[in-house]
Amino acid sequence: MNRKKLIGNAFRIVVYALVIGFFIWALSNQYLSYIWSDSSTFLVLLRQHSELVLVSSILAILIAVPAGILITRPRFRKAEWLVTNIVNFGQTIPSLAVLALMISVLGIGFQTAVFALFIYSLLPIFRNTVAGLDTIDKNLIDAAKGMGMRPYQILFRIELPNSAYSILAGIRTAVVLNIGTAALAYVVGGGGLGVWIFTGIQLFDNGFLISGAIPVTLMAIGADYLLRKAEYVLVPKGSRQEART
Amino acid sequence: MITFNQVTKQYNGSSTAVKNVDFTVDQGKIVVLLGPSGCGKTTLLRMVNRLESITEGEIIIDNDNSKDLDAIELRRKIGYVIQSNGLFPNMTIEENVMIVPDLLGWSKKKKKERFNYLMKLIGLDAKDYGKRLPQELSGGQQQRIGVVRALAADPPVMLMDEPFGALDPIIREKIQDEFLAIQREVKKTILFVSHDIDEAIKMADKIMLLRDGEIMQYDTPSEMMMHPKNEFVSQFFGKDRAIKSLSLHTVKNLEEVIGLAQMDESIQDTKTINVHQDLRNTLSMLLNQEADQVIVTNDEGGKIGSITIDLVQKYLHFEIKGKMSVSQEG
Structure with a gap:
C-alpha cells in the first residue's frame, strides 16, 4: 500500500513537472500569445467549440440512454444484437470520414459538425447503458418483481440507480472524446478551436497550433474532472462500491 | 390457506x-x-x-x-x-x-x-x-x-x-x-x-x-x-431415516413413554442437556463423550434424571420402529 502510494506520488510529480516545463517552454517562445493578442477571436472559437460539444453530447445522451433502456426491456431484447451491431459499425468509420459523408447530406457548417459528433458519441453511451443494465444481478429483479413492484418502479428504483455508475462512465468517455474530435469540425466549416490548430498545421506556426491545442486539452481534462465529481454525487453509495469491485 | x-x-x-x-x-x-x-x-x-x-x-x-x-x-x-x-x-x-x-x-x-x-x-x-x-x-x-x-x-x-x-x-x-x-x-x-x-x-x-x-x-x-x-x-x-426421525422427538417425549434413568453420581464431568432437546442431538452428545450418561435438566436448571444410549435405543425400538413396521415387533 505504502509502496504503491510512493510510486503514485512520484509519477504524479513527474507528470506535473513535464506539464509545467511544457508551459514554460510554450510561454517563453510566446506560443500562447495569440490567446491574449487576439482574445476576441479566441473567445468566439472557444464558444463555438463548447457549443459543438454541448449540443452534440446532450443530443447523444438524450437518444442513447433511452435507447439503451428500451433495448434491455424483455420485449425488445431480441433486437439488441442488431442495434448494437449497427452502432458498432458506425463507430468503425473514421471520424473524418463521418464528417466528409455528412457534408454530402447536410452541406457545410455547424449543423453538419454537430450531427457527426452526435453520431460519434452514441456508441460509448449506448454500450455502457446496456452493459450497466445487463450486469444487474437477476435475483434483484426477481425479488423486486416478487414483492409487487411495477416495471417502471423496478427501472427507476433498482435498475437505473444500480447502473448509474456505468452509464455515467459512458457519458464521460463520450464527452471527453467529443471535445478532442470537435477540433475536426474545422474541416466542414463548423468552427471551434480546430480553426487555429489546422491554421497552425498549414502555416507551420506553432503559436496558432498550441494556442488551439492547449485549450482543447484543458477542456477535456476539466470535463473529465467535473463528470467524475458528478458521478460521486449521482451514484448511490451502495452501488458505487459494488461497481468498483 | x-x-x-x-x-x-x-x-x-x-x-x-x-x-x-x-x-x-x-x-x-x-x-x-x-x-x-x-x-x-x-x-x-x-x-x-x-x-x-x-x-x-x-x-x-x-x-x-x-x-x-x-x-x-x-x-x-x-x-x-x-x-x-x-x-x-x-x-x-x-x-x-x-x-x-x-x-x-x-x-x-x-x-x-x-x-x-x-x-x-x-x-x-x-x-x-x-x-x-x-x-x-x-x-x-x-x-x-x-x-x-x-x-x-x-x-x-x-x-x-x-x-x-x-x-x-x-x-x-x-x-x-x-x-x-x-x-x-x-x-x-x-x-x-x-x-x-x-x-x-x-x-x-x-x-x-x-x-x-x-x-x-x-x-x-x-x-x-x-x-x-x-x-x-x-x-x-x-x-438412516430412523436416526433422522430422532430429531422429531425430544427427551421429554422419551421421559413420558419409558422414563429417565437414575443419575449415577459417581461419574465425574457428565454433561447436561435440556429436556426439550431433540433425541438426535442427545444421541450425538452421548456418542461424543466418555461417560455413559447425560444429565437431563428442566427449564429451571434442576436435574431430573439421566439418559443413556440404551434408553435412546429402547425408545427408538418401541416408539419409532414399532410405528414403522408393527408386524416385526409383535
Whole structure:
C-alpha cells in the first residue's frame, strides 16, 4: 500500500513537472500569445467549440440512454444484437470520414459538425447503458418483481440507480472524446478551436497550433474532472462500491 | 390457506415441469417442498405469486383465485424470500425492509413503528442498522433482513425459496431456530422450498416430496419417514431415516413413554442437556463423550434424571420402529 502510494506520488510529480516545463517552454517562445493578442477571436472559437460539444453530447445522451433502456426491456431484447451491431459499425468509420459523408447530406457548417459528433458519441453511451443494465444481478429483479413492484418502479428504483455508475462512465468517455474530435469540425466549416490548430498545421506556426491545442486539452481534462465529481454525487453509495469491485 | 387444484405447468407446450398437483397448505402451517433439483418445486412456488404462469388448474389463496387478482396487488400481499437475499445495494436496510409498505403507501409513522418491531423480532438494533447498507452486514444478517423484509407488510402468506441455502451450517441452524421462534409469534401460512432433508424435517409441519413435477408423498415428517408410500420416498430419506426421525422427538417425549434413568453420581464431568432437546442431538452428545450418561435438566436448571444410549435405543425400538413396521415387533 505504502509502496504503491510512493510510486503514485512520484509519477504524479513527474507528470506535473513535464506539464509545467511544457508551459514554460510554450510561454517563453510566446506560443500562447495569440490567446491574449487576439482574445476576441479566441473567445468566439472557444464558444463555438463548447457549443459543438454541448449540443452534440446532450443530443447523444438524450437518444442513447433511452435507447439503451428500451433495448434491455424483455420485449425488445431480441433486437439488441442488431442495434448494437449497427452502432458498432458506425463507430468503425473514421471520424473524418463521418464528417466528409455528412457534408454530402447536410452541406457545410455547424449543423453538419454537430450531427457527426452526435453520431460519434452514441456508441460509448449506448454500450455502457446496456452493459450497466445487463450486469444487474437477476435475483434483484426477481425479488423486486416478487414483492409487487411495477416495471417502471423496478427501472427507476433498482435498475437505473444500480447502473448509474456505468452509464455515467459512458457519458464521460463520450464527452471527453467529443471535445478532442470537435477540433475536426474545422474541416466542414463548423468552427471551434480546430480553426487555429489546422491554421497552425498549414502555416507551420506553432503559436496558432498550441494556442488551439492547449485549450482543447484543458477542456477535456476539466470535463473529465467535473463528470467524475458528478458521478460521486449521482451514484448511490451502495452501488458505487459494488461497481468498483 | 393455499389450495392447489390440479395445477399443471408446461413449457413451450412440450416439457412438463409440474403435473396435476393437488394439495392444501393449512392456515399458519409451514409446508416444505422437497425434492431433487429439477423436480419442479421452485416452479410450483413461483406459480403462487404468478412469477410463473399456470398452464392448467388453479391456485386459491384465502378464498381468492389467484387468476382473478391483479398480479401486482397479489404479490404485495405475499411475502417473498429468495436464496440470495435479494437486498438492493442502493438502498439502506430500512429502505429495503420498508419496500412493500412504501409501495402500499403507508404513512411515515406507521412504517417507522413497523420497522422497529421487525428489527426487534430478529434482535438487531433498529437505529444502528437502519441506516446501514446491505453490503455492510454479514451474510447471516443479510438473510435475516431478507426474511423480515418479506414480513414487512404483514402478509398472511409467505413464499421462501431456499432462504437459508447459501449460509454456512452453523449460521443456518441458528437462523432456522430464530425463524421458527418468529413463526410461533406471527403464524404465517408458509410454502418453503428446500433440497435439504434435515432442514425439511426441522422446519416442516408437512413435507411435500416431489419428483419430475409429481407428488410422491404429502405428509408430516414422521409419517413420511415411518410410512414411506413408495420406493422413491424411502430412498430419498435414506437408510438412516430412523436416526433422522430422532430429531422429531425430544427427551421429554422419551421421559413420558419409558422414563429417565437414575443419575449415577459417581461419574465425574457428565454433561447436561435440556429436556426439550431433540433425541438426535442427545444421541450425538452421548456418542461424543466418555461417560455413559447425560444429565437431563428442566427449564429451571434442576436435574431430573439421566439418559443413556440404551434408553435412546429402547425408545427408538418401541416408539419409532414399532410405528414403522408393527408386524416385526409383535
